[in-house]
Amino acid sequence: KFGILVDDVLGQQQAVIKSLEKNFRHVEGAAGATILGDGMVSLILDIHGLEKMAFKSQGKLRLAS
Helix, strand or coil, X not given: CCCCCCCCCCCCCCCCCECCCXXXXXXXXXXXXXXXXXXXXXXXXXXXXXXXXXXXXXXXXHHHC
């Protein structure tokens, strides 16, 4: 099982996702970025990538114990 804990959901909105530049494409857990209505840049999370990272690190912890 896998879950993500958040403090607050601020809302939902449609967004155009732009892929990350070359030097950021291999950042695990990041799918891309978008520019919000107020001009701020927001990172789009890759939920499946975060899940893989969580289980990969969990396996390392089990091996270490």
